[in-house]
Amino acid sequence: MHALVGENGAGKSTLMKTLYGMHRPDEGTITIDGAEVTFHNPADAIAAGIGMVHQHFMLADNFTVLENVVLGTEPKTGMSLDFKAARAKIKEISARYGLGVDPDSLVDNLGVGERQRVEILKVLYRGARILILDEPTAVLVPQEVDELFGNLRDLKAEGLTILFISHKLDEVLSVADDITVIRRGTTVASVEPGEVTARQLAELMVGSALPVPELRESTVTTTPVLEVSGLSVTGSDGRTVLSDMSFTIHAGEVLGIAGVEGNGQAELVEALMGIRPLAGGRVSLQGKDLAKESTRDRRDAGMAYVPEDRHRQGLLLEGTLWENRILGHQTKAPSVKAGGLLLDRKGAREDTERIVKDYDVRTPGIEVAIASLSGGNQQKLIIGREMSGNPVLLLASHPTRGVDVGAQAAIWEHIRRARAEHLAVLMISADLDELIGMSDRLAVILRGKLVAEYDPKSVTPEELGSAMTGAGEGVS
Template identity: 45%
Template sequence: MDYVIEMLHIRKEFPGIVANDDITLQLKKGEIHALLGENGAGKSTLMNVLFGLYQPEKGEIRVNGKKVEITDPNVANDLGIGMVHQHFMLIDKFSVTENIILGKEPRKKGVIDIKKAEQQVREISDRYGLKVDPRAKISDISVGMQQRVEILKTLYRGADIIIFDEPTAVLTPQEIRELIGIMKTLIKEGKSIILITHKLKEIMEVCDRVTVIRKGKGIATLNVKDTNPQELAHLMVGRDVIFTTEKTEGHPKQAVLEIENLHVKDSRGVEAVKGLNLQVRAGEIVGIAGVDGNGQSELIEAITGLKKAESGVIRLNGKDITNLRPRKVTEAGVGHIPEDRHKYGLVLDFTIGENMVLQTYYKMPVSNKGILNYKEIYKKAKSIISEFDVRTPSEYTKVRALSGGNQQKAIIGREIDRDPDLLIAAQPTRGLDVGAIEFIHKRLVEQRDHGKAVLLVSFELDEIMNLSDRIAVIYEGAFIDIVDPKKTTEQELGLLMAGHRKEKVGEQSNV
């Protein structure tokens, strides 16, 4: 059998941990090969070895049958290997073209030939159906479009083997469909793809083979047509996984969150939330379904004090909290699991212990008269780590060293530990594996059952359908309808999210 990539018996160690322990992965030409595993299983580490970001302690890599030493990403590029990273490596202030050619600029008489570069980018974009504007500024384009720029970067450098690291973690359902189409086009053009993912539905739809790794070890390589999601989930986490969240009928009580006629502008000064009315009661989960960019972020930012409301009222337990500072909102009883855990949820170069007291560091017992009590801080962190199954060498570990799933568990543990009356969960399982998703869903339902109000914002329709007691569909900054998850379908929700109002929905009602 001819393989374009062979990673044989790879071992990669970090202080105190073996990330890859004797793993073998072989990629055939023209296939999409999934690399499946829990958060922290070693998937990204293995691909960073292939891309030259890490050097393995043992094992060898072969490209087209020839043994190679990939000492850095430039060597990987020269061998025809490109990588689309989970956290995009783009410069916001630069144009699409400037980002793509960075480090490999075409020159004319010693000067960068930007016209030629734009033409090359346009040609590659058209060939693969990427539909990217070469002159657009990165800060002005959607996340899905930024990902296409990352794909173009690899193609511009001549990659025949493309590694996709969790490519759908930040995409809307529509963008996921488009990305799958792009991947199929790349394969038709003779490329080979390694797809790092934990989304079983995508593996079943688009992949030819799958290699499963668990806790740094290779478990199995299977033909996708010969397996099923249940078997893959079991191989990945080492136990059976329940795909639907078990919950009893909710018994909502008094309104905890009340929003009346809320108007909020986005960062460009354009109205993003247009007269919203919303109620979330104690003992219920209200899900907000919508395509990204329809006002969800601005709504959450206004509730949590991160963005100023232009007009309208936000009440928590009957008290007006409109335009209070974030600390005052937190103290009033709001917990917030933010959609971007790196930007708003954590200080990556702080330890887990320090991150667990970001909202309470000025209170007893973790501080006394302005002096931090580190013994209490790390005692608190140890308790949250244990209760929320945060997998880490210790409470003294820097958060940057944790996998995305364990970072998310730490945030959720911190927010729930504060016992808020209202828990806002924005994209709570983005980028997480089935085991972590199951765990987090259970915790959100527990909050509801403990009489808390939960506001869930998610692009994952099955998550919204699974967890919500009521679903509010947002379109262009307004609620287009409120539906009962037991009486609707994903297809109906999809139509509403696209702005197709059901007949006789009438006036926007209080949610």
């Protein structure tokens, strides 16, 4: 099991995509089982036994798990598709490695963690003997991480080779057999886990110590910004997904929400943003009832939103940086002029230049497609965009997911500064250290209810994890 670490933009994903046939190398060789190989496309890599699970998943939302897994390799009996055999094979692989995947589930209805397991199953279905995993634990809570690593150890025991990219250095040290560190496209070190600490790895990656999430002094005021009372939400199938949820966030306060993926976190954020209708309850922002307000109205009232999946919900990947800066801000200067009737391209470009400078977005320029940026730089642009316009409330869903330690530290600092200026923040994260370090209060969501509240100064990740799984319910 070989880990590849480096800051965002160091070239990790580019290297892995080259091994998977998505990029052609300009020089050098790739050797598998002693034989030099050349890949013209991913099909060549797949035929050679290489499978890749991307950080941002390659799934068709309107297809079932089964249809996604067999896409391009549909099994046939004579002239007919043999989905029965495919379904049986998927169930066998899922059970064998504890993936818990239902082949008949619609991908659009799956949570982020479930989508990742579908991607892993997809490469195993194709017979991969070399697995490339890009940030495999970015979307998982600690219990799920343990399960994943157990699965990977089983795969390794069966003779599979695993390459994985990760920013979570403690995890890298716990599971990798070897570690390669790259910086700005160059290998700077190859080490074994027993030779280095997490801090030494961080220094090799970015030339600085590992950042620590912490809020320092309290900035919490007595002024309520977001008030939620008796909030309930039903899913498309009529099932209750949020039940009688109540909480208040004050100016200058960060409320952290911890929970296992799929317990209502996404539905909560969508309900607050007006994307999903309420079945009951009341939501108010600075005393104003939002029941009849659209998402646009809520944004205009001062809500900012960092979505959990930047590619699906936060960016137009083929759009330029300045075009993406406009998203969600189409009604306000500097994006528009003439009373909101005309797009202000000059103003949008100038403000994008400001965001690039203030938030250290590393890019050749603002005219390039945002898809060409690393994940951390994409996220920094989103943070900068959402902090523009003086919001009063930030809904931050996994704000540092899939970013390196340098980008992580920068995002934490921007949240700290905004909090000091009396921004109210609702933070949802799968990183329990981040939640504990960056929250003034902590709440646990389980099966659509807030079941426990903790003081970040005294709670441990183990206590939070216990409450998240239902073993430690109760208010502390």
